[in-house]
Every structure is written in C-alpha cells, then in structure tokens.
Amino acid sequence: MNLDKPYSAASERNRDPILVVLREAFAGCRDVLEIGSGTGQHAVHFAAALPALRWQCSDRAENLAGIRAWLAEAALPNTPPPLQLDVATGVWPPAQSFDAVFSANTLHIMSWSEVRQMFAGIAQVLRPGATLAIYGPFNIDGQFTSASNAAFDRSLRAAVPHRGIRDAAEVDALATLHGFDIVADHALPANNRCRLWRRGRVG
Template identity: 65%
Template sequence: MEKPHSPSCERNREPILGVLREHFADRRQVLEIGSGTGQHAVHFAAALPQLSWQSSDRAENLPGIRAWLDEAALPNTPPPLELDVGGSWPNGPFDAVFSANTLHIMAWPEVQRLFARLPAITTGDAVLAIYGPFNEQGRYSSDGNAAFDAWLKARGEHMAIRDAEAVDALANAAGFRLRADVAMPANNRCRVWQRVHG
C-alpha cells in the first residue's frame, strides 16, 4: 500500500525530537497513543535507539503505520497495537508515554479516560509528553489557534483545543506533575509530566 503522509509530521518532528531527547533520555519503553500515519514512530525510534517505541492507534490506521514501520525495518519498533482509549489497553508497564495532536480530536470524556488509564499501564516514575495546541486560562494563544478551533468545531462538535489547566488537572489526578512546558512552532506546545507516586 502507499504510505500515508502528513506534512505537519515532517514539520514538527525535529522540534518534538529535541524535547524527547531531553525528557526520554533515561526511558526504555514508550507507548505512543494515536500514532496516526506512523511517521513520528519511525523518526523518533531511529533517533532514539535506546527506546522500544510501541505505536498504537485505532484499527483503521494500523495498515498505514505498518507500512512505515515495515519500510524502516528498525529493531526497536514492535508491531503497532490497536488502541481506542475507550476500549482495552496494553498491559505495559511503560516508563514513557507520548501523544501528538490527539487531545483536540478526541471528545473530552475520551481525554478524561486517557489520563485515567495511565496509572495502570505506567511505571511509578513514568514520563508523559503531549504535543499540540493548548489554550491558557480559557483563552486562545494566537489568532491562528482561534481559527483552528473554529475549523475543528465545524468538523465535529466534540473537537476543541483543550485548556492547559484542565489537562493538568487530569494529569495531577493520575499522579503526574508538570515538568516542562515547551513552546513549539505554529503556536503549539510540548507539555511534559512525570509520575510522582506509584
């Protein structure tokens, strides 16, 4: 099959990699939630060979992810797992979790379920890194994000840019504390939390 391709993955992969190099330096088992095309999995696994990079997504996206993984043939990318946040989850334990451009696509109850399931599949010191747009105190960080949010809501009423404080509250409830909030290109952020109790 022809590999799926996301231009935004090509644009944002190096800035994200810079954050992961720092915060995943001592990690070994990563679960990527919502791997999409699979481009990130291949790029990050190649650049960070100490990691076992476990990609996952809904069933309809797995063939595209497999196409990228098969072509790259890296030793640290196991076959992608089917993962819908409302369904069954892999057992783990994972000492790192990564997700890019997913929170604004999922409905808010799905975002809540994602964070609620993390304690069961992560180690007591796990690191969580999430990339994407965030609002601050209920306000858009740029005109571009306001336009993007309007576009999202036109696609589906359940979609929206999430408020950073609301996401932090979910992370805190799951035992994760904010460790870094890194400004990224195109009005995005890469927010990193670490689990502080097992």
Template identity: 60%
Template structure:
C-alpha cells in the same frame, strides 16, 4: 505494497519534538505512543533514539499506514501497532517508562480525553514520563488568532472537537499522580507538555 500515507504536519514538527524528547526521555527504555497516526513520528523518533523500545498504537483504521512506515524503516526497536481506543478500558498491560501522544486531545471528545488519562495512569511505571504535543488554550483563552481559527475549523467538522484548556489537562494529569516537569513552546503555536510520576 501498501502506499505510505504522508502527513506534512508530522514532517514539519518532528525535529522540534525530537529535540525536546531527547532530553525528556533520556532515562526511559519503553514508550507507548497513543495515536501513532501515519507512523511517521514512530520511525523518526525510533531511528533517532535507538535506546527506546517504541510501541505504536492506534485505531484499526490507521494500522495499515503505520505498518507501511514500519516495514519501510525496518527498525528493531519500533514495534507493530497495538489496537488501542484511548476512550476504552482495554489497554495494554504495561508498564511503560513513558507515554507519548501528539495532536490527540483536540480530536477526541472530552470524556475520551478523561478516559485516556485514566488509561495512562494504569500503564505508566513509577517514575514514568508523560509527554503530550499539540495546541492548547490558556485560562480559557486562545494564545494566537491562528489557534482560534483552528479551533473553529475543528468544531465545524464535529462539535466534540476543539482545543483543550492547558489547566484542565494538567488537572487530569495531577489526578493520576503526575507532576509537571516541562512546558515547552514549539513552532506553529504548539506546545510539548510533560509530567513525571513519582518514583
């Protein structure tokens, strides 16, 4: 049996994110999660929101962990992971009522973030919702000293990583026909940003 990798951060942030998603995804039925990571969010949200068909996805290296969490939970509405490199042009056909991604924008290189939004634009249904969780800068400034320290630690690991400007992310969403509907402050200096596509 494959052991289930455990993310303490995912365990800490799952309830505040869930509280926000319950409202934002109320009218949705199908969700594509980009970068499912360990799989913890997928099983927690899938169990709490059984009306959603939750499609996991990630790079191949994370599929064993995701499958281990999915096998343990045995939820009929949470689907095995698709192979998805957000920086590529090879995306599932969709359409999906919603797209959710957590802690991905500051890990990927900026061209990959741009490519991810183009992919989202292709698979998100009319009236669909995009929800992005993570830390961001505002007007090029860090909102807290801890976020500045986190950004420095990311850039020390790899120069392409780092916190993104909220305004730049919003511009990418706008280019795909998305209008902002929520900007929620969550614990540990993170945010949940949401946009809706016109129906």
C-alpha cells in the same frame, strides 16, 4: 519508498522540534508507548534518532495498516508491531508497563470524556517516575495563544462539536488526579506546545 503509505506534511514539519524535547525528556527511558501514532512517521523518526528506546506504536484499527507500512520500510529493531488501542473502549495493553508515553495532536480531536479515559488508561500502564509527553495546541488560562489557533478551534468544532483545543490548566488538573505532576512546558513552532508530566504517586 512505498507510495501507498499515508503521509502527513505536518508530521514532517514538527518532528525535529519535538525530537529536541524528547531527546532530553526521555533520556534514561527504555519503553515508550505512543498513543495515536497516526501515519507512523513520528515513530520511525524518533525511534531511529533514539535507538535506546523501544518505541511501541498504537492507534485505532483503521490506522494500523499505514503504521505497519512505515515501520516495515524503516525496518528498525526497536519498533515492534503496532498495538490496537482506542482510548474510548478503556481496553489497554495487558500485562505491559512503560516508562514513557508520547502523544501528538490527539487531545483536540477527542471528546473531553475520551481525554479523561486516556489519562486513566495511561495511569494503568506507566510506572512510577515515568514521563508523559503530549504535543499539540493548548489554550492558556482559557485564552487562545494565537488567531490561527482560534480559527483552528472553530473549524474543529464546526466539523465535530465535541472537538476543540484543550486548556492547559484543565489538562493539568486531570493529570494531577491520576498522579502526574507538570514538570515542563515547551513552546514549539506553529503555536504548539510539548507539555511534560512525571508520574509520582500511584493515582
């Protein structure tokens, strides 16, 4: 094992519950873009378990070396080199389209403006009928779903004021604006959710 690789204990804990959802949600898909691949741990786990998928990692420049380390050690045939992608720039992979997008624990660390930019960018690269899966904590009807999520939100905002747990209805409204319809909402361990949208009309 490469001891210089970045490591997330949370990714190890949540990867199998997420995989249960993705195995069904991405059935029939071929090209997945992961936004905010972080350490790269999710990518190698999901790509190994779902070999029919081409799993395309992406993240900001400072995270790419760690992702490359995970991909190199796994040496899977369905994980191309990671792409540099910062949703705040509005620059998305040129001349590429995907039939699925996955992102984990990203919405609450972005500003709301960046969340809006992310959905606009996703609409540019997802084909009609494609699936969008986002994992992480969500508020429901403006309320925290647990005391631990409320405490987590306070810590996020104390560190960086523009961060915070997003409300599911507000994210759904943003998705609808770009042509996505909510199709499933899976409650997962540790007060997280995996929410799924499908792209219908061109947004």
